[in-house]
Structures are given as structure tokens and as C-alpha cells.
Amino acid sequence: xxxxxxxxxxxxxxxxxxxxxxxxxxxxxxxxxxxxxxxxxxxxxxxxxxxxxxxxxxxxxxxxxxxxxxxxxxxxxxxxxxxxxxxxxxxxxxxxxxxxxxxxxxxxxxxxxxxxxxxxxxxxxxxxxxxxxxxxxxxxxxxxxxxxxxxxxxxxxxxxxxxxxxxxxxxxxxxxxxxxxxxxxxxxxxxxxxxxxxxxxxxxxxxxxxxxxxxxxxxxxxxxxxxxxxxxxxxxxxxxxxxxxxxxxxxxxxxxxxxxxxxxxxxxxxxxxxxxxxxxxxxxxxxxxxxxxxxxxxxxxxxxxxxxxxxxxxxxxxxxxxxxxxxxxxxxxxxxxxxxxxxxxxxxxxxxxxxxxxx
Amino acid sequence: xxxxxxxxxxxxxxxxxxxxxxxxxxxxxxxxxxxxxxxxxxxxxxxxxxxxxxxxxxxxxxxxxxxxxxxxxxxxxxxxxxxxxxxxxxxxxxxxxxxxxxxxxxxxxxxxxxxxxxxxxxxxxxxxxxxxxxxxxxxxx
Numbered sequence: 001x002x003x004x005x006x007x008x009x010x011x012x013x014x015x016x017x018x019x020x021x022x023x024x025x026x027x028x029x030x031x032x033x034x035x036x037x038x039x040x041x042x043x044x045x046x047x048x049x050x051x052x053x054x055x056x057x058x059x060x061x062x063x064x065x066x067x068x069x070x071x072x073x074x075x076x077x078x079x080x081x082x083x084x085x086x087x088x089x090x091x092x093x094x095x096x097x098x099x100x101x102x103x104x105x106x107x108x109x110x111x112x113x114x115x116x117x118x119x120x121x122x123x124x125x126x127x128x129x130x131x132x133x134x135x136x137x138x139x140x141x142x143x144x145x146x147x148x149x150x151x152x153x154x155x156x157x158x159x160x161x162x163x164x165x166x167x168x169x170x171x172x173x174x175x176x177x178x179x180x181x182x183x184x185x186x187x188x189x190x191x192x193x194x195x196x197x198x199x200x201x202x203x204x205x206x207x208x209x210x211x212x213x214x215x216x217x218x219x220x221x222x223x224x225x226x227x228x229x230x231x232x233x234x235x236x237x238x239x240x241x242x243x244x245x246x247x248x249x250x251x252x253x254x255x256x257x258x259x260x261x262x263x264x265x266x267x268x269x270x271x272x273x274x275x276x277x278x279x280x281x282x283x284x285x286x287x288x289x290x291x292x293x294x295x296x297x298x299x300x301x302x303x304x305x306x307x308x309x310x311x312x313x314x315x316x317x318x319x320x321x322x323x324x325x326x327x328x329x330x331x332x333x334x335x336x337x338x339x340x341x342x343x344x345x346x347x348x349x350x351x352x353x354x355x356x357x358x359x
Numbered sequence: 360x361x362x363x364x365x366x367x368x369x370x371x372x373x374x375x376x377x378x379x380x381x382x383x384x385x386x387x388x389x390x391x392x393x394x395x396x397x398x399x400x401x402x403x404x405x406x407x408x409x410x411x412x413x414x415x416x417x418x419x420x421x422x423x424x425x426x427x428x429x430x431x432x433x434x435x436x437x438x439x440x441x442x443x444x445x446x447x448x449x450x451x452x453x454x455x456x457x458x459x460x461x462x463x464x465x466x467x468x469x470x471x472x473x474x475x476x477x478x479x480x481x482x483x484x485x486x487x488x489x490x491x492x493x494x495x496x497x498x499x500x
Contacts, residue, residue, distance in 0.1 A: 055413075055482030056475040061490045062408075081489065352408045352488060 007037035007105060007159075008084030011058075012074035016092030017048040019208040024057035026095045031102045040081055042074040050092075064353045071155075072171035072182040073356055079162075079170060088159040089183075093209040095126070096157055100203055104159040107200065115164035115195035116187065118154030119203035120147060123298055127210035133299065134307050135211045135219075141294050142247035147201040152240040153187035155179070157205045164195045173356045175230055175335050180222050181243070185231055188239045199242060213310075220248065220314055221321045228325025230335045248318040252287075256319075259283055284312055411441040411487030414456075415477045418447045418470055420495035424459040430491050431460070445481035447472040451498055 009027055013020055020041075027039055041054035042062040054061045062077055075089055086108055088101055100119055107117050120143045125136035143154070153160065168189045176182035191197050211219075224245050227233060237246050259280055285292070288311055296304035336342065337356060344355040412430050414422050422444075432438040442463045444453065448470030457463055466481055478492055 052479045052482055055478045055490070055492060059492055061482065061492070063488050063490070065488070350406045352405045 006084060007032070007086050007088055007101065008078075008082035008162075009037055009039045009088045009090055009101065010075055010078035010082060011039065011041045011054075011090050011092055012044060012071040012078065013041060013046060013050045013054065013092035014044040014068055014071075014074075015046045015048045015050060017046070017050050017053060019093045020050055020053045021056075022208065023090065023092055023095055024054065026097075027090060027101070028057055029098050030096065030100070031098045032105075037101070038083060040078045042078040044068050044070070044074045066353065069353065069356065070173065070177040070182070071179045072176040073173035076170045076173050076357075077353070079165065082162070085162055086159050087162055087165055088157070089155075090157050090205075091155060093207060094156040095206040095208060097204065097206075100157065100205060101159070103203055107198070108159065108161060111196070113196045114198055116153050116158060116160040116190055116197045117203070118152065118158035118183075118197075118199050119156065119205045120144065120154070120199065120201055121156065122204040122206050124206060126206055126208045129210060129212075130303075130306065131213050131216055131310075132209070132211040133303070134295075134310055135216050136207055137295060137298055138247060138291070138311075139207075139244055141291055142242045142244050143199060144201060145247075146242035147199045150187070150191075150197065150199055150240055150242060152199045152242045153183045153190065153197055154199060155183035156207060157203075158183065160190070164190060164193070168193050168195070169359045172359050174337060174358045177337055177356070178222065180219075180226050181231065184236065184240045184243050188231075188236065191239060216314060217317050220245070220317045224249075224318045224321035225325040225328070226335065228322045229329040230325075233322065233326075245318060245322070247291075248315050249322060252315045252319055288312070288315075405488075407438070408488035409441070409486060410438065411443060411485035411490045413478065413481040413485055413490060413492045414442065414444045414495065415474055415481065415492065416444065416446045416450055416453075416495040417472070417474045417477060419451070419498045421452050421498055422456060422493070422495040424456045426493055427456060428459055430493065441486055443481050443485055445477040447477055 011020075011023065011027070016023070024039065024041070028034075030037070038059040039057060040060045040062065041050075041058040042064065043051050043054060044064050045066055045068045051061060051063060060081055062074075062081065064074065064077065071091070079087055086105060088104065090096060096119075104117050104119070108114055121136055121140040123137065123140055125132055127133070127136075143152070146152070168186065171182050171186055176185065187197050223243075227236060227243070227245050236243065240246075262279060262283065285308060288308065291311065292304040292308060295307050341356060344351070345358065349355055412427060414427055416422060427442065431440050431442070442460050443466055444450065444456070444463055445466040445468065446453075447468050450465070453465075464484070466477075466484060468477055468480055472480075474494065481492075482490060
């Protein structure tokens with residue numbers, strides 16, 4: 001019979017050919033005996049060379065055909081095959097350090113009250129362009145300020161005890177068919193079930209993904225809309241304060257309040273559009289000051305200045321998306337898959353790849 | 360050339376009957392048909408995933424049959440698992456494995472092909488939805 005493994009590393013991928021080699025090679029250099037862990041790559045209907053690259057490093061490769069079903073679905077398929085006592089999820093664009101996975105295992109071994117542990121983004125994202133640096137540092141800022149016990153099971157790299165993961169119901173593959181907040185939602189369920197969830201500032205990973213302005217805006221739009229429509233803003237803010245949407249909106253909310261007050265006051269003074277414009281800008285910049293001080297420390301004063309207008313733009317996208325999500329929730333209700341998937345699920349169709357499961 | 364950068368030949372069943380007739384065009388065409396058969400991805404939906412096991416044997420490596428049979432379904436289970444043995448050069452001591460595993464497919468790559476290239480080559484031939492990759496161990500001196 002096969003020996004029990006201490007760790008199963010699951011890597012969901014979708015057209016990750018450009019980064020997967022580095023990601024899997026990094027896992028293989030972990031300071032763990034090779035026989036003590038397995039690597040399972042779940043390919044979510046890639047059209048590039050991801051499967052071939054996965055074969056070079058992985059112990060098991062799962063090939064999902066048809067249309068993409070999302071990382072939540074892919075990770076669940078990986079867990080169904082996993083033999084480890086602890087399951088680690090590493091994204092296809094995240095590079096672990098040699099000590100990341102061993103330290104995660106050590107933390108779980110040291111503390112029986114702890115059931116899931118995640119790593120933070122480091123301050124040195126691989127992509128050197130301005131937008132990638134801005135976005136990765138923003139994620140890092142939120143995680144750094146709110147690391148510790150929370151419901152944030154970080155999507156990039158996290159480990160969870162197999163028993164806790166299965167009892168929590170696994171990832172919600174029914175509602176999260178794209179990469180968006182599925183780990184935050186899982187973290188909240190783990191926490192609600194009485195499990196210890198830790199976002200550890202001692203564990204760091206590097207993100208390889210290159211971001212562009214449209215990609216960042218799309219990501220912010222999707223996350224904010226889904227958070228408002230499906231998960232509940234207030235509840236999740238309490239449970240997972242390091243989520244990037246809160247990092248954006250926490251500073252936007254007081255800015256809107258101050259601006260509203262100023263606009264009201266402006267109605268009683270003679271109009272001077274230039275002064276009003278400067279005041280509005282100053283208020284926005286002041287509310288974002290802690291973040292810009294962080295940017296200045298990490299990348300210098302010039303970077304902090306350049307990121308200011310970009311950050312305001314991203315905050316506006318987030319604000320509009322949150323409002324859209326709330327309206328959609330009232331009009332359409334919670335998110336759900338397309339009608340065909342719902343019909344297949346209703347009749348209990350047995351097929352491979354399986355129909356997404358409801359929680 | 361394959362995507363892994365080396366050419367390879369796929370055989371099915373016993374090595375001896377296939378390896379001695381490389382010039383036999385009818386045999387080659389039969390092999391081609393077999394290869395086509397196992398690599399085609401049928402569009403017909405399946406109820407359960409198809410499984411493949413790849414055993415990678417670089418030069419001077421052997422595999423224990425137990426390692427492979429551990430990953431195969433137990434007797435009485437009707438699940439079909441494709442077993443592909445990917446070898447760099449002539450494989451050593453695979454008779455025991457062939458006795459234990461029926462319908463084994465053997466992928467012969469040139470001697471010196473790296474483990475990673477063998478894995479990728481074999482993956483290109485594996486029809487399974489779930490593919491398990493196993494590695495042999497070096498031959499003891």
C-alpha cells in the first residue's frame with residue numbers, strides 16, 4: 001500500500017504556461033523530503049502548453065476538458081485525489097520560497113488550534129511594470145495591516161488540514177466559477193465552523209502575474225461586485241479585513257463623507273472651482289496618506305506620487321462596483337451558474353468533469 | 360519532433376514482437392492505428408474519468424511492479440487504467456512488470472532523453488483525464 005503523505009500540494013492552472021515551470025520548480029525545491037509530499041496539477045481546460053509543463057514536475061495531472069470551471073472547482077477536483085493530511089494550494093502564478101511549505105506544516109503541527117494558514121505577498125513582485133508593482137504592493141499593504149487570525153485564507157498560497165477543509169464543505173464551486181474571492185469565502189466558513197485561520201506575516205510568496213491597468217480595473221470590478229452581491233460587505237469586512245476591496249473602500253468611505261460635507265458647505269460660499277477642485281483632491285490624498293507613505297517607504301517618493309491618481313481611479317471603480325453589486329443583489333439575488341449547469345445539477349447528471357456541486 | 364524536443368516510438372503489449380520489425384510497413388501502420396486509437400480524445404461524454412499511469416524510466420533505471428500495481432484498481436474493479444512505460448533507450452528488467460500489468464504501452468525514446476522530456480512525451484500520449492506519473496529508481500551497481 002502507498003505510504004501516507006504529510007502534504008498534498010494542489011496547483012490549479014489555466015493557460016499558465018508562461019509561469020508554471022517556475023512555480024512547480026519552486027515547489028520541488030521546498031525543504032521537505034520528496035517522498036513526504038505530492039504535487040497535483042489540475043488543468044482547467046488550458047489551450048497552451050500547461051499540461052506538458054505540469055507533467056515534467058507533478059505526480060498527478062488532472063485534465064479538465066470543455067470550458068473553464070474556475071480555480072475553486074479545479075482545487076476541489078485536486079483535493080478529491082489528494083492523499084496528504086494537509087492540503088496546500090499554490091496558484092499557477094505564485095512562487096513559494098524553499099521554507100514556505102515546511103513552515104506552514106510546522107505551524108500546523110505546533111498549534112493544534114490552527115487549521116489553516118496562508119502566506120502574504122512579498123514586497124518584490126516579479127513583474128517590474130508600474131501597475132504590477134502598484135497592485136501587488138496594495139495587496140501586500142492590506143495583508144500586512146490585518147495579518148493574524150482572520151478569515152482570509154489567501155488564494156495565492158495557503159495550507160489547510162484535510163479534515164477541516166472537508167468538514168467546511170470544500171471550495172464553493174457553485175458560486176465562484178471565476179477566480180474571485182473564493183478563498184475569502186472559504187476562510188469565513190472555516191472560521192465560522194470554529195477552525196483557526198491565520199494569515200501569517202512570517203510566510204511570504206512571490207506573485208509572477210503581470211498586471212495592466214484594464215486587468216486591475218476588471219479585477220477590482222469583479223471582486224467588489226461579487227463581494228457586495230454575494231458575500232455581504234459588512235459580514236466579510238468583519239471576518240476578512242485584509243481583502244483588497246476593503247483596503248480600497250476603507251479609505252474611500254471617509255473621503256466621500258468629507259467631500260459631501262464640503263460640497264454642502266460650498267453652497268454657502270462664493271463659487272471658485274479651482275479652490276474646490278484643490279480641496280477635493282487634498283481630501284482624497286489625505287485619506288489615502290497611510291497607503292502612500294507605505295508606497296514611499298517601499299518604492300520611493302516618486303512611486304508614491306505616481307500611484308496617487310491611479311489609486312483614486314481604482315477606488316472609484318471599486319465604489320461603483322460595490323453599488324452595482326448591492327443593486328444586483330436586490331434585483332437578481334445571489335450569484336449562480338448558468339441555466340444548463342443548474343439543470344444538470346437538478347437531475348443529478350453523472351458525467352466527467354462533474355457538474356459543479358452546491359454547498 | 361515532439362513538443363519535448365525528441366522523437367519517440369510507442370509500442371503496445373510485448374516488446375519483443377514489436378521491436379524487431381521496424382521496417383515492416385504493415386506493422387508500422389498497425390502501430391500508427393494503435394497510437395491514434397489511444398491518443399484520440401473522444402468527444403463522447405464519460406460518466407467517470409479515464410485514468411492513465413505513466414512510468415518513467417530514464418537510462419539505467421528500473422521499476423518495481425508493486426509501485427505500479429499499487430496505483431491500479433483492485434481486482435474486481437472494472438475501471439480501465441492505461442499504463443504507459445516511457446523509457447530512454449532499452450528498458451531493463453520489465454518482464455516482471457509486463458507479467459503483472461496487461462496491455463502495457465511502451466514509449467521508446469532515444470537513449471539520453473531526460474526524465475522531464477520523457478514525462479512530457481508520455482503525457483502527450485496519455486489519454487487519461489487523471490494521469491499519475493511514477494518514476495523508476497536507478498539500477499544498483
